[in-house]
Structures are given as structure tokens and as C-alpha cells.
Amino acid sequence: MSTPLRVGRIVALNMYPIYHHLEAVADPGLVFTDGLPATLNAALLSGALDVSAMSSIEYARNANRLTLLPVASISAQGAVDSIQVFSRVPFDQMRTVAVTPHSAPSVALLRILVGPEVAFTPLTGSPTDALEQVDGVLLIADEALVGLREGIAAIHTDLGERWRAGTGLPMVFAVWAARHDAAPTTRIAHLMGLLGDAQTRFAYDPEAVVAAAAERFPFAADYIRGYFGRLGYGFGAQEQAGLRRFLELAVQAGELASLDGIDLG
Numbered sequence: 156m157s158t159p160l161r162v163g164r165i166v167a168l169n170m171y172p173i174y175h176h177l178e179a180v181a182d183p184g185l186v187f188t189d190g191l192p193a194t195l196n197a198a199l200l201s202g203a204l205d206v207s208a209m210s211s212i213e214y215a216r217n218a219n220r221l222t223l224l225p226v227a228s229i230s231a232q233g234a235v236d237s238i239q240v241f242s243r244v245p246f247d248q249m250r251t252v253a254v255t256p257h258s259a260p261s262v263a264l265l266r267i268l269v270g271p272e273v274a275f276t277p278l279t280g281s282p283t284d285a286l287e288q289v290d291g292v293l294l295i296a297d298e299a300l301v302g303l304r305e306g307i308a309a310i311h312t313d314l315g316e317r318w319r320a321g322t323g324l325p326m327v328f329a330v331w332a333a334r335h336d337a338a339p340t341t342r343i344a345h346l347m348g349l350l351g352d353a354q355t356r357f358a359y360d361p362e363a364v365v366a367a368a369a370e371r372f373p374f375a376a377d378y379i380r381g382y383f384g385r386l387g388y389g390f391g392a393q394e395q396a397g398l399r400r401f402l403e404l405a406v407q408a409g410e411l412a413s414l415d416g417i418d419l420g
Contacts, residue, residue: 159186160342163195163207165329167296168372168379169229169237170208172364173388176353184342185349191257191296192329205337206346208329210259212410215402218417224331224343225419227350230387230394232325235315237382239299240265241282241308242291246317249290253278258295260328263410264314264401265293268321271408283307300374300382315385324397325387354388395419 164174164187177185188195188204196213198204200220208229214221231238238261242249251274254262262275278285282292286308294302303311318326331350333343357364361383368383369376387394398419405411 157184157342159184160337160346161203161205162187162346163199163204163209164189165192165195165208165229165296166190167237168300168368168374168382169235169296169386170329171368171371172357172361172383172386173208173227173350173353175364175367176356177349180349182349185346193257193259196259199332199334202334204334206331206333206343208331211327211330211398211401212260212263212405214330214332215405215411215414215417220335221332222335222337222343223418224333224347224350225390225395226347227331227354227388228327228390228394228398229329230325230327230389230397231315231319231385232387233316233319233385234313235326235385236303236313237296237299238264238314238328239295239302240291240293240312240314241286241302242310242312243286243308244290245310246291246312249273251276251289252291252293253282253285253289254293255295255298257298258328260401261293261295261314263405263408264318264326266410267401267404267408268314268317297372304374318401322397322400324400325394327390327394327398327401330390330398357388 166189192210195207196209199207254275365380368379
């Protein structure tokens with residue numbers, strides 16, 4: 156029997172439509188490790204994982220070590236809710252922001268949007284405590300969704316919406332990638348087939364995924380339904396164009412050394 160493929164699984168609502176169907180397949184050739192994006196990025200690069208959904212900017216920073224699976228992503232065509240800056244002053248007036256340690260692309264996107272003058276500091280305590288010291292706080296995933304629900308600041312700004320308004324393109328927050336030495340090509344191709352099938356199944360019956368997510372995550376089904384509707388999981392021409400533009404601007408902002416060796420499929 157071949158060794159199972161070690162797959163990173165982002166433990167957030169935004170990726171659940173894909174993982175719901177991967178779990179349903181119950182493929183013994185897949186072994187999942189749960190974590191937030193920064194943890195999974197490190198595990199993939201260290202060799203603890205073979206393949207994972209990972210931050211788009213971290214893929215680009217390590218493209219010489221990784222193979223992109225050009226079949227799936229986490230992307231948004233506009234406002235997404237789960238990438239938010241909560242602030243006590245208007246977005247364009249911020250001068251200090253405490254940023255989440257969990258999402259490299261969100262930090263890079265914020266730098267692109269605010270320019271070099273705004274100072275970033277790591278978010279180490281609670282967001283509400285941080286807002287007593289800084290102008291804004293960048294939160295992602297379920298933490299951002301809870302922040303919206305609880306109204307933790309007077310102003311909140313959706314970075315997906317800002318990106319779309321400025322570029323007209325979708326924002327790709329995560330891609331799927333494998334280490335070059337991870338597994339035989341046939342096993343990676345099998346996983347790619349499952350990822351494509353998961354997207355098809357979700358599109359065919361989204362209500363089954365909404366109902367299952369409502370049992371697992373602390374959000375009402377009506378909210379989850381709308382939230383899923385703001386996300387995309389494919390990696391077609393528009394997503395590739397959006398990611399390419401993001402990486403070009405990341406180079407200009409000093410968040411990425413160059414585009415050399417990056418193949419978007």
C-alpha cells in the first residue's frame with residue numbers, strides 16, 4: 156500500500172465547501188492536517204505536508220520549491236467579509252495597523268492598498284485591546300466574521316472590495332500547491348480531480364454544504380449561504396489574471412522579490 160498523501164486543511168469557514176466533499180469521499184489515500192494558513196504554509200515548506208491550500212503570496216515567494224495545482228483557489232470577486240480592517244479612523248487616515256499573523260496575502264494586500272507610510276505591528280493580543288493603541292486591526296477568516304458580528308470597531312473596511320474597486324479583478328487569497336518531491340504525478344493528478352469534483356458538487360447542491368457548515372461553525376445558515384456566495388474556488392482565466400496583478404503589485408510594494416519562476420498555469 157502506498158503512503159497516504161499528507162494534505163493541509165485550512166480550518167476556517169471559507170474553505171469548507173471544498174473540504175466537505177473531500178471528507179465525503181473518505182479517500183484512504185488522503186490524510187488531513189488542520190491549521191490556519193500560516194501554519195500550513197510552514198508545514199508544507201518544511202516537508203511535514205505534501206500538498207496544501209496555501210497563501211498565494213507564500214506560494215509566489217517559494218515557487219522554486221513548489222508545483223502549483225492550477226485547479227482551485229480561494230478567491231473573491233469583491234467584498235468577502237473575512238478579510239477586514241477594523242479601525243477607529245477612516246481607512247485612508249490610518250497610520251498604524253496591527254496585523255494578523257495568520258495570513259500573509261492579506262498583509263501584503265493591505266500594504267499594497269495603504270502604501271509604505273503606514274506602520275504595521277504584529278497583533279499579539281485581543282483586537283479590542285489593540286485598537287486602544289493603533290488606528291486599525293487586520294483580521295481574517297472566522298475571526299473577522301466574528302468581529303463583524305460583534306461590531307468591534309466604529310469602521311470596518313473589506314479588503315476584497317477595495318481590491319476589486321481598484322483593479323476590476325478577483326482577489327486570489329489562496330492557491331493549492333505541492334512540494335516538487337511530494338508524491339508521484341498520478342497521486343497529485345488524483346487530488347486535482349477531487350478538487351475539481353468538489354467545486355462541481357458544491358455548485359450543484361450548495362444547500363447541503365450550508366446545512367453541514369451551520370452544524371460545524373458558529374454562524375447561522377442564512378449568513379453562511381450569503382458568505383459562500385461571495386467566494387470562489389476555481390482557478391480560471393480571471394483568477395489567474397487577478398493573481399498575476401496582485402503579485403506584480405506585491406513586487407512594487409516590496410512584498411515579493413520578483414516574478415521569476417512563477418507559473419500560474
